[in-house]
Structure formats: structure tokens, C-alpha cells
Amino acid sequence: MTDRTSRRAFLKHGFAAGAAASIAGTARAQSADPLITEVQPWAREFGDGVDATPYGLPIRFEGDVIRRNVEWLTADTVSSINFTPIHALDGTITPQGCAFERHHSGAIELRKEDYRLMINGLVDQPLIFTYADLERFPRENHVYFCECAANSGMEWAGAQLNGAQFTHGMIHNMEYTGVPLRSLLEEAGLDAAGDLKDKWVFVEGADASSNGRSIPMEKALDDVLVAFKANGEALRKEHGYPVRLVVPGWEGNMWVKWIRRIEVTDGPVESREETSKYTDTLENGTSRKWTWAMDAKSVVTSPSPQAPIAHGAGPLVITGLAWSGRGAITRVDVSKDGGMTWETARLARPGEKMALTRFYLDTTWDGQEMMLQSRAMDDTGYVQPTKTQLREVRGLNSIYHNNGIQTWLVRANGEAENVEVS
Amino acid sequence: MSRFLKSATLIAMLATGAGPGLAQGLGLGRPALPEEIAAWNHDIDPSGADLPAGTGSVMEGEEIFAERCASCHGDFAEGIGNWPKLAGGRGTLDRDDPLKTVGSYWPHLTTAFDYIRRSMPYGNAGTLTDDEVYAITAYILYSNDLVDGEFELSDQNLMDVEMPNAGGFIVDDRAKTEYALWQGEPCMENCKDAPVKVTMRAMVLDVTPQDEDTAAQAPSAGVVKATATQEAPAEEAPAEEAPAAAAAFDPELAKAGEKVFRKCKSCHQIGAGAKNRSGPLLTGVVGRAAAAVDGFKYSRAMTSAAGEGLIWNEAELSSFLAAPKSYMKGTRMSFRGLNKQEDLTAVIEYLKSAGD
Numbered sequence: 001m002t003d004r005t006s007r008r009a010f011l012k013h014g015f016a017a018g019a020a021a022s023i024a025g026t027a028r029a030q031s032a033d034p035l036i037t038e039v040q041p042w043a044r045e046f047g048d049g050v051d052a053t054p055y056g057l058p059i060r061f062e063g064d065v066i067r068r069n070v071e072w073l074t075a076d077t078v079s080s081i082n083f084t085p086i087h088a089l090d091g092t093i094t095p096q097g098c099a100f101e102r103h104h105s106g107a108i109e110l111r112k113e114d115y116r117l118m119i120n121g122l123v124d125q126p127l128i129f130t131y132a133d134l135e136r137f138p139r140e141n142h143v144y145f146c147e148c149a150a151n152s153g154m155e156w157a158g159a160q161l162n163g164a165q166f167t168h169g170m171i172h173n174m175e176y177t178g179v180p181l182r183s184l185l186e187e188a189g190l191d192a193a194g195d196l197k198d199k200w201v202f203v204e205g206a207d208a209s210s211n212g213r214s215i216p217m218e219k220a221l222d223d224v225l226v227a228f229k230a231n232g233e234a235l236r237k238e239h240g241y242p243v244r245l246v247v248p249g250w251e252g253n254m255w256v257k258w259i260r261r262i263e264v265t266d267g268p269v270e271s272r273e274e275t276s277k278y279t280d281t282l283e284n285g286t287s288r289k290w291t292w293a294m295d296a297k298s299v300v301t302s303p304s305p306q307a308p309i310a311h312g313a314g315p316l317v318i319t320g321l322a323w324s325g326r327g328a329i330t331r332v333d334v335s336k337d338g339g340m341t342w343e344t345a346r347l348a349r350p351g352e353k354m355a356l357t358r359f360y361l362d363t364t365w366d367g368q369e370m371m372l373q374s375r376a377m378d379d380t381g382y383v384q385p386t387k388t389q390l391r392e393v394r395g396l397n398s399i400y401h402n403n404g405i406q407t408w409l410v411r412a413n414g415e416a417e418n419v420e421v422s
Numbered sequence: 423m424s425r426f427l428k429s430a431t432l433i434a435m436l437a438t439g440a441g442p443g444l445a446q447g448l449g450l451g452r453p454a455l456p457e458e459i460a461a462w463n464h465d466i467d468p469s470g471a472d473l474p475a476g477t478g479s480v481m482e483g484e485e486i487f488a489e490r491c492a493s494c495h496g497d498f499a500e501g502i503g504n505w506p507k508l509a510g511g512r513g514t515l516d517r518d519d520p521l522k523t524v525g526s527y528w529p530h531l532t533t534a535f536d537y538i539r540r541s542m543p544y545g546n547a548g549t550l551t552d553d554e555v556y557a558i559t560a561y562i563l564y565s566n567d568l569v570d571g572e573f574e575l576s577d578q579n580l581m582d583v584e585m586p587n588a589g590g591f592i593v594d595d596r597a598k599t600e601y602a603l604w605q606g607e608p609c610m611e612n613c614k615d616a617p618v619k620v621t622m623r624a625m626v627l628d629v630t631p632q633d634e635d636t637a638a639q640a641p642s643a644g645v646v647k648a649t650a651t652q653e654a655p656a657e658e659a660p661a662e663e664a665p666a667a668a669a670a671f672d673p674e675l676a677k678a679g680e681k682v683f684r685k686c687k688s689c690h691q692i693g694a695g696a697k698n699r700s701g702p703l704l705t706g707v708v709g710r711a712a713a714a715v716d717g718f719k720y721s722r723a724m725t726s727a728a729g730e731g732l733i734w735n736e737a738e739l740s741s742f743l744a745a746p747k748s749y750m751k752g753t754r755m756s757f758r759g760l761n762k763q764e765d766l767t768a769v770i771e772y773l774k775s776a777g778d
Contacts, residue, residue, distance in 0.1 A: 074504060075494070075504035078545075079544070105541070105547065118454055118462055120463055126454035127451040127452065128451055128452050128453075128454045136450055137448065159623060159624040160627055161629065162624040187447040187448060187450060188447075188451075204465070208548070210541055212540075267469070270533055271465065271536065272533055275533050275591075281520060287515075287527075288591070288595065289591045292594070295596070305624075337618060340614050341613070342608070377608070385603075397518070397519070409620055417623060417624060420622040421618050
């Protein structure tokens with residue numbers, strides 16, 4: 001009873017606000033709906049048999065929920081990135097088929113049978129594992145986000161790309177199955193490495209770029225996974241099939257795909273990817289290196305430029321994603337007026353460490369212009385900064401690690417635009 | 423290690439009686455052979471301890487660079503289009519849009535050597551000899567005015583080269599400079615002094631890919647191709663060009679063209695088993711409609727030229743290859759062009775010969 005009463009109250013409010021047309025349209029139809037009164041083909045005839053789609057793709061009506069790239073960003077799609085359609089997804093798990101890709105020399109085809117993983121360097125016994133060997137180690141399941149350090153990187157100098165997919169879509173969140181890197185290192189034996197405090201591992205992929213990164217031993221022994229399944233099934237080719245590294249909370253470039261070699265070393269290799277790239281230049285020209293952790297960040301995914309409000313004033317679900325590479329999300333606040341006043345949103349589930357958290361603000365839209373923002377907090381007490389605060393510390397040339405608060409200007413007609421505010 | 427693992431290890435070792443025979447672990451995997459480690463263990467750290475023996479001069483490097491690197495990085499390592507610029511940029515790091523090159527930014531020369539050796543040339547990685555890598559590295563130093571034209575780089579002197587930005591890096595200091603600032607209970611009301619105003623809009627720039635574009639590109643590329651192959655070549659090109667081309671074929675010239683084609687090889691494959699790389703496969707390209715290779719994503723410029731019926735006959739190919747960017751504004755082919763008419767004629771002859 002209470003529910004029904006409150007819904008009526010909503011409707012009345014809608015009429016009163018003068019944005020009645022669309023609401024009345026659905027609530028009190030002028031004439032009977034033929035979709036109900038007439039027998040529809042799908043209610044009369046057969047659908048597909050169980051043999052029609054041995055492995056299914058989304059229904060064709062969802063054909064616009066796809067990865068997109070930004071052509072002018074890179075010279076060649078083989079060494080490039082595309083973007084997850086986060087504006088059209090809900091919940092937190094990213095389906096593999098639309099999870100962003102980043103390659104340095106293309107997504108290679110590597111059969112499980114041809115897969116070899118070498119552990120070498122300062123170990124007691126350098127080892128070679130086959131894929132089948134990896135499946136015999138005790139394995140774990142964890143949900144983690146993977147965010148490219150360059151996510152939102154095009155926005156340092158100001159609002160540029162018009163859509164959450166393009167400003168925040170270099171991210172995905174999957175449930176991984178794999179073997180802790182620690183198990184493999186211990187299998188090879190770490191006595192030869194001596195004091196582990198100042199040791200590193202260098203990890204390298206099997207593709208032509210042989211993308212290599214150095215990871216401090218402390219992280220390697222903590223939570224790094226050598227993963228072969230995501231969301232329950234084999235990794236996709238574009239995400240490193242058959243085996244990739246998962247480096248929870250740290251920038252995606254370190255999550256080496258098609259991983260073929262792990263070398264225990266007494267220092268970082270300072271490879272191209274950790275010197276000339278993935279270093280963050282400050283205003284005075286010096287650059288930060290080893291900025292591995294992804295700081296707390298959030299974005300409203302709907303409404304947003306690619307997901308305008310189509311229903312007029314009245315009940316509105318504002319939703320988005322929040323995450324932190326240094327812990328779990330504890331709270332997300334949403335502002336409708338560009339950061340002047342804030343309301344605390346509802347977390348769909350309690351935040352999990354280094355995984356995406358979905359938030360909702362179930363609200364009533366008055367049909368007026370909004371400047372929508374979200375602000376994440378994590379369990380270290382960190383509060384997501386504004387873009388102005390970030391720029392005060394770093395200047396405009398950092399490229400990477402832009403976790404500033406995003407603003408969508410939502411107009412009275414429901415359309416939204418990427419803007420910056422005072 | 424858990425009790426379970428220990429007992430599992432015991433069982434595994436008892437059962438197989440083999441394995442690496444380690445005190446701990448599950449006995450999984452096998453020892454890596456020295457030659458296997460040698461085949462993969464190529465990374466070189468800033469100590470330079472693992473540099474291979476070898477030597478290469480700036481002059482040798484210039485030639486190799488022109489052949490293997492310049493199609494993307496430019497003759498003078500200045501970079502073409504969106505491809506990485508390797509030279510210049512000194513003194514720009516504290517300005518807007520700093521130019522980060524090997525000379526202006528990279529802290530260690532070992533990094534350049536390591537990267538070129540393991541990951542370059544793009545599309546043909548790991549095919550350079552160590553001497554060639556020394557030579558290319560020397561040429562990049564030369565392009566950055568860090569050594570003179572007579573310079574020779576080797577494992578003996580690589581560590582002596584001073585990199586201008588070696589001291590330009592600090593270890594992540596966010597804990598001190600940022601985390602301390604952005605902490606605690608945030609403001610919830612009246613958080614700004616003045617009413618909030620929009621200061622910048624993405625729409626003004628209009629650089630966001632549009633859905634119409636995406637839709638138009640995928641399906642209509644096929645339609646465009648169909649039009650081009652059905653109409654133009656059927657009526658004109660094959661009737662006139664193809665027989666003429668066959669009659670004029672010159673094997674000697676084709677052989678010379680094969681040498682010229684080395685400039686194309688880092689992006690294009692041709693002949694049996696050719697695949698699309700950063701450029702489309704070129705098997706059968708002479709006399710064929712433009713933008714007709716399945717599975718290759720052409721530039722908008724190329725697709726629309728194909729829509730207007732562009733056929734790669736010898737005359738069109740010759741104009742394109744002489745100056746790709748001026749012939750077709752918006753092509754993604756990052757090649758500076760062939761200056762000599764004899765090279766143009768020869769490479770087209772080679773394209774014909776390797777075309778079937």
C-alpha cells in the first residue's frame with residue numbers, strides 16, 4: 001500500500017511540475033496498447049531452438065553496446081586502445097566481449113599447447129611451466145578492476161571527449177581465476193635471491209612488443225595473480241589468452257598479457273614502458289616514476305553524454321562506478337550543482353578492495369539543468385580530488401593518473417555534455 | 423606454506439619420483455635449459471651488465487634507419503604523423519605539450535638499446551643484429567645532437583653516454599604531496615564561494631567519434647567496395663591496364679623493385695601467405711580497386727577514394743607512392759614517398775611480379 005501511495009504522489013508531482021506528457025503517456029494511456037491487446041508474433045510463433053546459438057552474443061537490439069576507439073589518438077590500431085561502453089552497462093562485472101583492449105603490437109593468437117612460462121633470474125631452479133602445469137597449482141578467485149594509467153588522460157588540459165565511454169572507459173572489472181605468482185616463485189625457490197626486500201620481478205609478454213615491466217617483490221608476493229580465466233571462461237585473445245598477469249589496483253600496463261617470462265632481478269629493468277611511458281611529468285619538468293597505484297576515482301555513467309535522460313522530469317536513477325587501487329570504496333557522494341552541495345549515494349554492495357563499486361542516487365529530477373558530479377572515498381580516508389586540485393599539484397602534462405572529479409552538464413531536454421566548472 | 427601444500431608436494435614427488443627435486447613446492451614444471459633462458463632472457467637493465475658484444479657507427483645507423491625505421495620515425499628520427507618522435511624536444515619538458523624523445527626524456531640509453539633490440543622494427547620485431555642495434559642507437563644519439571657523425575657505439579662505451587634527462591625523475595611521492603591533502607570528511611553544503619559556472623565544454627572541440635561515423639564506416643565500406651569493383655574495373659581497368667601490364671613485365675626491373683620494397687616491408691607483406699600488418703597485404707594490388715583487402719581498416723580518405731572508383735593502375739600507384747600524403751590527404755600510410763622515378767617504376771614492377 002505504501003508503495004502504491006508513494007507512486008501516486010510521484011505522478012501528481014509530475015503533473016504539477018508541468019512535465020506531465022511523458023509520465024502521463026505511460027501511466028494513463030489514451031487508448032489501449034496494441035502490444036497488449038493484439039497477439040504479437042513472438043507470442044504466437046516459435047523462437048530459436050537450443051541449437052541455434054552454441055555460444056551467444058548479445059541480442060541485436062544491443063548492437064550499440066560495443067567497444068569504440070578514437071582514431072586520432074594513435075597512429076595504428078595495432079598499437080592502440082579502445083574503450084569499454086561503461087555508459088551502457090550496469091552492475092560491476094564487465095563482459096569480456098566489450099571490455100577495453102590495449103595492445104602494443106596487436107592481439108596475438110597463442111594456443112594453450114604452445115604456451116610456455118619461464119621463471120628465471122635469481123631463483124634456486126629456473127623453471128618452465130606449460131599451461132597444464134599451471135592448472136595443477138592451487139588456484140584462487142578474485143574480482144579486480146584493470147584501469148589503464150591513461151584513462152581520462154585526454155582530459156588533463158580540459159573537457160575534450162564527449163562521453164563516459166571515452167573519458168573513463170579504459171577500465172574493466174572481471175572475476176579472475178588463477179595461481180598466485182607467489183606459488184610459482186616459491187616453486188622455483190627464492191633462497192638464491194637472498195634478502196627479498198630489494199628484489200624485483202621483471203615480467204614480459206609473448207607478443208612482438210614483449211611489453212615488459214618491473215614489479216617490486218613485495219607486490220609480487222602479495223596479491224599478483226597469474227590468471228587464465230575471467231568471468232568463468234577462458235581469457236579472450238585480446239585480454240591475453242591463454243595466460244595474463246593480474247596486478248590488483250595497479251596500472252593496466254603492468255598486467256602483462258600472454259605472459260611468457262618472469263625474472264627475479266636485483267633492480268628494475270627501467271624498460272621503455274616504465275621510463276619513456278607511464279611516467280608522469282610535473283609542471284617543473286621533472287617526472288614521477290613508479291606511480292603504480294590507481295587512486296580512488298568515480299564517474300556518473302548515466303545520465304551522461306551517450307546516455308541522456310529520455311523521460312522528462314520525475315523519478316530518475318543516477319548511477320555510476322567508483323574504484324580505488326589502494327583499497328575499498330567506502331562512500332560516494334553525488335552533486336547536481338557542480339559541487340556546491342552533495343548527497344551521499346547508495347552503494348549497490350559494500351565496496352570490495354580493488355574492484356569496481358556501483359553506486360545509485362535514486363532521485364527526483366525537477367527538469368532543470370544539472371551539473372552532475374560524483375566523488376569517491378576509499379578506506380584509506382582518501383577523497384577523490386577535483387580536477388583543479390589535481391592540476392595545482394601536477395600541472396597539465398602528466399598524461400597518466402587523472403582521477404579528478406568529472407562533470408556532466410545535463411540540460412533541461414535531458415542531453416548531457418562533458419564540461420568543466422568553476 | 424599450508425599443511426595441505428606440503429602434503430600435496432610429498433604425494434606429488436612420491437608419485438612421479440621426478441620433478442626438479444626441490445625442497446619445497448609441488449614438483450611442477452621442469453628445469454629451464456640454459457639455451458632456452460638465453461633465447462628469451464634479453465632484457466638489459468641500466469647497469470648495462472647484460473649488453474651484448476657489438477659495435478655500430480652513426481653512418482651505418484643512418485642507412486639502417488632509413489631502411490628499417492624511417493617509414494614511421496622519419497629520416498631524421500623526427501617522427502611522421504602520430505608515430506613516435508625520437509629526436510628533438512630538449513628544454514620542452516616544463517612547457518605545455520613537452521616533446522618527449524630519446525634525447526629529451528629517456529633517462530637511460532640501455533632502455534633504448536633494450537627496446538630496439540627486443541621490440542623493433544615495428545611489425546618485424548627482434549630481427550636486428552646486435553651490431554645493427556648499436557648502429558641505430560648511435561644514429562638516434564646523433565639525431566639528438568648528443569654525438570658527432572663519426573661516433574661509433576659499442577658495449578664498451580654505451581654506459582659512458584650521458585643522457586640529458588637522467589636526473590629528471592623522482593620516485594612516486596603522492597603519499598606526501600597528495601594523500602595528505604585529500605583526506606577526511608569532505609564538504610557537503612555551500613562548498614564553493616560563488617555560483618558554479620561552466621568554464622569549458624567538450625562540444626566546442628568536437629573531437630569525439632560519432633555513432634553515425636561508426637555505423638557508416640563498418641557496413642558502407644563493404645558497399646563502397648562492391649560499387650568500385652563492379653563498375654569501374656569491369657568496364658575500364660582490366661580491359662586496358664591488365665593486358666598492357668602483362669605485356670610490359672620486366673623481371674630484371676622487378677628484381678630491382680624488390681630492393682626498393684624493403685622500405686615498405688615493415689608495414690606491408692606480399693605474396694603467398696601474406697597478411698595484413700600495419701598496412702594491408704599487397705598481393706595482387708596492381709590493377710585492383712583501392713581499399714579492397716578484406717579485414718583491413720582503411721582510412722576514411724582511402725575508403726572514399728575507393729567509393730569514387732579509384733583503381734590502383736600503374737599511373738595512380740606511381741603518383742601515390744611518390745608523395746602519399748599530398749596524393750591522398752588523410753591516408754594512414756606514414757611513408758614519406760619515393761623520390762626517384764626509377765624506384766617507382768621498379769617497385770611497381772615488383773608489386774606486379776609478387777602479385778599472383
